[in-house]
Amino acid sequence: NAGVTQTPKFQVLKTGQSMTLQCAQDMNHNSMYWYRQDPGMGLRLIYYSASEGTTDKGEVPNGYNVSRLNKREFSLRLESAAPSQTSVYFCASSEKGRADTQYFGPGTRLTVL
Amino acid sequence: KNEVEQSPQNLTAQEGEFITINCSYSVGISALHWLQQHPGGGIVSLFMLSSGKKKHGRLIATINIQEKHSSLHITASHPRDSAVYICAVQKDSNYQLIWGAGTKLIIKP
Numbered sequence: 014n015a016g017v018t019q020t021p022k023f024q025v026l027k028t029g030q031s032m033t034l035q036c037a038q039d040m041n042h043n044s045m046y047w048y049r050q051d052p053g054m055g056l057r058l059i060y061y062s063a064s065e066g067t068t069d070k071g072e073v074p075n076g077y078n079v080s081r082l083n084k085r086e087f088s089l090r091l092e093s094a095a096p097s098q099t100s101v102y103f104c105a106s107s108e109k110g111r112a113d114t115q116y117f118g119p120g121t122r123l124t125v126l
Numbered sequence: 127k128n129e130v131e132q133s134p135q136n137l138t139a140q141e142g143e144f145i146t147i148n149c150s151y152s153v154g155i156s157a158l159h160w161l162q163q164h165p166g167g168g169i170v171s172l173f174m175l176s177s178g179k180k181k182h183g184r185l186i187a188t189i190n191i192q193e194k195h196s197s198l199h200i201t202a203s204h205p206r207d208s209a210v211y212i213c214a215v216q217k218d219s220n221y222q223l224i225w226g227a228g229t230k231l232i233i234k235p
Contacts, residue, residue, distance in 0.1 A: 055224075117171075
């Protein structure tokens, strides 16, 4: 099992460019999450998907969109990147959702110039 | 004030020492998570607990619901334990986790 995989690992964008971060899990988990981690701060939830076909906003959703393509895949899209979106992005999944252990991907380091 | 506070922010110790990292929270919770973030960035879940104590190898996690406090202990610490340890709580009324800022632990040989 690969667990949770994310692509790309690194990305540099110019302000205004768009891109999609990909996430996939092979553990048959129902719930998936996107977080961002900024220096000196805890993880902050951007969006989550409790189950296939549903998505909900987290703490910091502005500037992002998500798609739960199927049970395995959950993508995060930046339509018009801004320097404030420079961060490390983590995808995670959990089997049941509420109060369940989350498994994390390796992260994507994004720099917006 | 943050809803989840960890202490200390940074901790440096010698190999073999007993390590304690603390987490205090101010909201009602259904569960508390401890995670480890390696120097390379990867995040691994260590424990999820809602009462009492859990042990895995040299790691022990305890929680006191009445005092809204949890501790993570590492016995016989080793340089490979060097990492950032993160506490996160699951609020009673909310699906989301609230994350602490983490404790950076360095174990010197």
